Amino acid sequence: MLDTTGTRFSHVKPADTEWKGGGLRDFFLYKDLGVAEATHGKVIAHLVKANEAPEQGTGWHRHEAEFQIVIMTKGWARFMYEDxxxxxxxxxxxxxxxxxxxxxFDYSPDMEYLEIVGPADFKSIDVDPVCEVPAPTPWK
Known part of the structure; x- marks a missing residue:
């Protein structure tokens, strides 16, 4: 079948990209998987891992995105989804x-997840609190 989407083939090995800060959250590190470039911004796929203990968490927010999945690959995280x-x-x-x-609001020191979002340049919008949020578990 002929590909008419204009996307490109992409194959990224673990050593091809480095963990970097400067992503959506300062307390996480991100590893780009090359999907945003291959899809011309239609989709982003990146690995996200804990870099600092959870103190404030992400705060209440929503994303302007058409599609988003999180697949936890290591450790655990606790989210509030609505209440x-x-x-x-x-x-x-x-x-x-x-x-x-x-x-x-809470995650293990070894937390790592794959996040796939479309479009790649999705926005994160702060929202009013929905309810009280439990305290995070202190790291030892």
Whole structure:
């Protein structure tokens, strides 16, 4: 079948890209998987991992995105999705429907997840608090 989407083939090995700061959250590190470039910005796929202990968390926010999934590859994270505490553990997959208000407030030191979002230049918008958020678990 002929590809008429204009996207390119991409194959990124672990050593091809480095973990970098400067992403959406200062307390995480990000590893680009080459998908945004290959899809001309239609989709981004990156690995995200804990870099600092959770103190403030992400705060309440929503994303302007058409599609978003998180696949936890290591460790765990606790999110508030609207008013529900949700524990996401290694192997879990979460589809975050467009516009869902959420707050990542706690995670393990070894937390790492794959995030796939479309479009690649999605926006994160702060929102008013939905409810009280539990305290994070202190790292030892």
């Amino acid at each position: 529900q505490v949700t524990l996401v553990e290694a192997g879990d997959c979460v589809h975050q429907r467009p516009g869902i208000r959420h707050f990542l």
